[in-house]
Amino acid sequence: xxxxxxxxxxxxxxxxxxxxxxxxxxxxxxxxxxxxxxxxxxxxxxxxxxxxxxxxxxxxxxxxxxxxxxxxxxxxxxxxxxxxxxxxxxxxxxxxxxxxxxxxxxxxxxxxxxxxxxxxxxxxxxxxxxxxxxxxxxxxxxxxxxxxxxxxxxxxxxxxxxxxxxxxxxxxxxxxxxxxxxxxxxxxxxxxxxxxxxxxxxxxxxxxxxxxxxxxxxxxxxxxxxxxxxxxxxxxxxxxxxxxxxxxxxxxxxxxxxxxxxxxxxxxxxxxxxxxxxxxxxxxxxxxxxxxxxxxxxxxxxxxxxxxxxxxxxxxxxxxxxxxxxxxxxxxxxxxxxxxxxxxxxxxxxxxxxxxxxxxxxxxxxxxxxxxxxxxxxxxxxxxxxxxxxxxxxxxxxxxxxxxxxxxxxxxxxxxxxxxxxxxxxxxxxxxxxxxxxxxxxxxxxxxxxxxxxxxxxxxxxxxxxxxxxxxxxxxxxxxxxxxxxxxxxxxxxxxxxxxxxxxxxxxxxxxxxxxxxxxxxxxxxxxxxxxxxxxxxxxxxxxxxxxxxxxxxxxxxxxxxxxxxxxxxxxxxxxxxxxxxxxxxxxxxxxxxxxxxxxxxxxxxxxxxxxxxxxxxxxxxxxxxxxxxxxxxxxxxxxxxxxxxxxxxxxxxx
Numbered sequence: 098x099x100x101x102x103x104x105x106x107x108x109x110x111x112x113x114x115x116x117x118x119x120x121x122x123x124x125x126x127x128x129x130x131x132x133x134x135x136x137x138x139x140x141x142x143x144x145x146x147x148x149x150x151x152x153x154x155x156x157x158x159x160x161x162x163x164x165x166x167x168x169x170x171x172x173x174x175x176x177x178x179x180x181x182x183x184x185x186x187x188x189x190x191x192x193x194x195x196x197x198x199x200x201x202x203x204x205x206x207x208x209x210x211x212x213x214x215x216x217x218x219x220x221x222x223x224x225x226x227x228x229x230x231x232x233x234x235x236x237x238x239x240x241x242x243x244x245x246x247x248x249x250x251x252x253x254x255x256x257x258x259x260x261x262x263x264x265x266x267x268x269x270x271x272x273x274x275x276x277x278x279x280x281x282x283x284x285x286x287x288x289x290x291x292x293x294x295x296x297x298x299x300x301x302x303x304x305x306x307x308x309x310x311x312x313x314x315x316x317x318x319x320x321x322x323x324x325x326x327x328x329x330x331x332x333x334x335x336x337x338x339x340x341x342x343x344x345x346x347x348x349x350x351x352x353x354x355x356x357x358x359x360x361x362x363x364x365x366x367x368x369x370x371x372x373x374x375x376x377x378x379x380x381x382x383x384x385x386x387x388x389x390x391x392x393x394x395x396x397x398x399x400x401x402x403x404x405x406x407x408x409x410x411x412x413x414x415x416x417x418x419x420x421x422x423x424x425x426x427x428x429x430x431x432x433x434x435x436x437x438x439x440x441x442x443x444x445x446x447x448x449x450x451x452x453x454x455x456x457x458x459x460x461x462x463x464x465x466x467x468x469x470x471x472x473x474x475x476x477x478x479x480x481x482x483x484x485x486x487x488x489x490x491x492x493x494x495x496x497x498x499x500x501x502x503x504x505x506x507x508x509x510x511x512x513x514x515x516x517x518x519x520x521x522x523x524x525x526x527x528x529x530x531x532x533x534x535x536x537x538x539x540x541x542x543x544x545x546x547x548x549x550x551x552x553x554x555x556x557x558x559x560x561x562x563x564x565x566x567x568x569x570x571x572x573x574x575x576x577x578x579x580x581x582x583x584x585x586x587x588x589x590x591x592x593x594x595x596x597x598x599x600x601x602x603x604x605x606x607x608x609x610x611x612x613x614x615x616x617x618x619x620x621x622x623x624x625x626x627x628x629x630x631x632x633x634x635x636x637x638x639x640x641x642x643x644x645x646x647x648x649x650x651x652x653x654x655x656x657x658x659x660x661x662x663x664x665x666x667x668x669x670x671x672x673x674x675x676x677x678x679x680x681x682x683x684x685x686x687x688x689x690x691x692x693x694x695x696x697x698x699x700x701x702x703x704x705x706x707x708x709x710x711x712x713x714x715x716x717x718x719x720x721x722x723x724x725x726x727x728x729x730x731x732x733x734x735x736x737x738x739x740x741x742x743x744x745x746x747x748x749x750x751x752x
Contacts, residue, residue: 104140109305112184112276113253119144119305120177121169123153124647128178129163130155138178144303146172147730150549173737180201187255187277187421190287194258194265197249198241204235246270246296253277270296278302281343294695295328300354303333307342314388330399335360336367337374339474341391344378348389352397356425363404363430368411375414396708397423401466406430416458419646424459425466427491434467434477464519473497478513479585488517512537513586528696529673534590536692539644540649541587545576620644621688621695622671625658629703632659637698644689648681651688652704655701665706670699 106112106613111120124140131138153176154164168175206212234630241264242245246527256276268291278284281304311317321327332681334340334355344350348609355361361371375391382388392398395418402482405411415421462484472478473496481487490510492498498506510520511533520524525533580587625638642651652663667675668681672694681691681699693699 102481106181106184109279110186111255111279111303112139112141112186114179114184118148120148121279122716123168123176124166124178126165128155128165129157129161131178137181139181140178141184142166142168142170142176146170146175149174149177151176155343173734173741185253187253189256189258190249190254190273191258191265191556193249193252193254194241194247197252198244198247199236203236204366205233241265242267244268246272248272249276251275255279256283265291267293269280269293270298272298273302274298274300276302277639279305280371281305281307282317285317285346289316290321293323294321295323297324297503298328299332300328300330301332304339305331306335307339310381311346318346321475323349325349326352328352329358330354332354333360334358337361337371342471344392345381345388349394350392351394351420353392353395354399356399356405357402357428359402359404359724361403361405362400362411362539363406371411372414388701392418392421394420396420397425399425400424400429401590402428406432408433408435413458419461421459421462423464423466424462426470427466428469430468431470431472431591433472433474434480445638459484461486463487464491466491467495468493470495475513475583477511478510481514482516482586485516487514487516489668490514490517491521493521502680502682502691503677505691507677507679508533509540512590515586523677524675526673526675529676531594532672532692532694535594535694536689538587538590539689541580544583545579565636621693621697623693623695625655626700627655627659627660627661628700629661631703632661635659642688644693645687647685647687648691649682649684651685651699659701660703661703665704667702668699668702669702670697 104244106121106122108125108127109120112122113119120141120143122139123142124138126138127134127136128138128140139154142148142153149172150174152171153166153168154162155178156162165178175710210230211229212227212229215227217227219225245268247265247268247270250272251274253276254273271287271291271294278299279302284299284304288297321638327347335358340355340361365537374700378391382390392415398415398418398421400412405426408430410424412431413435454536460752463486465481465487468491471494475497477497478492481490492510498509501509507520507523511517511525511530587644620643622639624642625640627633627635635658640654642654643749648668649663652666652668655661655666655668670691670693671678671679672692678700679691681688
């Protein structure tokens with residue numbers, strides 16, 4: 098198929114108009130309201146639901162409403178009927194390849210380092226020639242024969258092109274994000290032209306569903322034999338059947354991105370259909386024929402923004418994948434995390450994915466991303482301790498840590514999950530972990546003081562040997578039950594940090610209250626540094642201060658040392674040089690509450706009141722514009738709805 102020989106229109110095909118608006122072909126044929134009833138029209142559902150003029154239906158001259166197609170995304174202005182010559186069906190991969198990666202003998206754009214006939218106007222009304230330096234060096238890097246990776250983002254690529262193109266057969270990585278791909282067979286044709294292809298970025302191409310499994314002998318089955326990485330983010334995948342059918346064609350797949358395909362998770366994706374698709378895929382493996390096990394080599398799975406909401410019914414379906422190392426679940430509706438034992442979902446398709454699944458599942462998982470979900474209980478974080486290989490966690494913008502400072506949340510995550518070496522992309526040093534765990538012990542001690550004890554109540558678990566046993570005997574049953582439920586690591590941490598065990602439980606005799614020993618009121622050596630413009634040249638000051646000192650009292654100390662009003666101060670600290678800074682944003686809280694320890698550096702910066710005022714005004718202006726736009730949209734839709742009702746009434750009256 099040549100550049101001039103474009104494919105005929107077909108349903109599900111992706112198109113673009115002259116203004117760059119993209120859409121999907123939903124109808125081909127005559128239109129009931131057209132002047133010429135035999136003329137061919139193309140019915141398009143636009144990606145932008147405000148681009149069109151109707152919803153796939155028209156009103157005839159007699160007032161009759163005729164629906165030619167129904168939009169996938171409902172909207173009164175989602176669709177249009179256009180003449181075929183008003184739509185661009187795209188171009189071929191090979192045509193764009195030849196255009197972007199020219200041959201060594203192709204003519205230079207600026208042979209004398211100057212663009213011919215191109216000028217820039219000067220401030221004095223003259224013209225200056227536009228120079229292009231280094232074109233030959235750039236051209237040397239555009240030689241397709243020397244490249245293993247090419248990018249063709251947003252080039253309206255829709256099909257492969259010529260079958261035999263030797264100059265591209267060595268490509269290893271291809272990026273065709275944001276194009277007009279829609280047909281898996283055409284994509285398979287491209288893959289067969291690139292026998293060394295290992296990495297394919299297909300993001301933001303709305304692909305048609307695969308309705309049935311790809312059987313042995315079909316061309317698509319042998320198209321992606323060497324593909325290791327496939328990124329299908331935002332490809333309009335509406336169900337797991339397509340994913341499962343495609344996976345059968347990917348025996349070497351190690352990484353797959355399925356982010357922002359809303360049809361894969363939650364009620365919209367259908368949890369039962371998800372289970373059925375995975376179970377059907379497993380049964381095909383068991384049926385013989387040499388088909389590999391489901392995702393048997395998969396190391397990285399991205400399901401961000403897919404609408405997942407139930408750990409037991411959805412996420413746990415992947416708990417037995419034997420090689421899975423990275424699981425990204427950002428931007429979902431997940432409310433809680435459960436291990437294979439606690440979270441359920443261990444039977445059926447989940448357990449059948451591999452016979453070597455650990456009792457808790459995800460036995461080789463090293464990194465999990467849970468930001469922007471609905472997790473609100475620390476029990477979900479405690480459940481992560483059941484994943485034995487977990488070392489990295491991304492956890493932000495969840496109800497659980499809302500209202501906490503960045504440093505406070507980080508410390509709690511570190512203290513609760515002992516295997517973590519990285520949180521939110523930042524490495525955890527040995528010192529930071531020790532400080533976080535000790536701070537956590539102090540925090541729990543304060544909580545225990547608020548838990549009503551049982552006077553003279555029995556100990557929990559009897560007298561055990563060692564420090565942990567002594568700690569347990571000093572706890573009432575109420576407090577022991579509270580710890581087991583809310584802070585399962587506390588006893589082991591007290592045992593681990595022996596130097597603070599005595600004050601943590603009030604001594605072996607239990608005479609003192611929890612958290613009232615000398616170390617709880619101990620002093621710590623910190624360094625105070627000014628970053629404010631009026632005092633940043635002053636040397637840092639080392640001070641011994643108590644952990645009970647409040648942030649407000651610390652601001653008073655800073656004002657005396659560096660002569661900056663308390664109301665203009667912004668304080669933040671770093672317990673470790675490699676740790677991110679944490680803001681001290683609660684004047685009434687103590688420094689111990691924020692987890693400061695000896696060796697911490699506390700910085701004082703000055704508020705930029707003018708910048709804050711500009712930002713506030715900018716936010717207010719953006720809010721006003723947003724509200725005006727919403728009102729305008731509501732009024733527009735209301736007018737369209739009234740017009741539609743009027744047309745329907747006219748049609749009913751005519752009948």
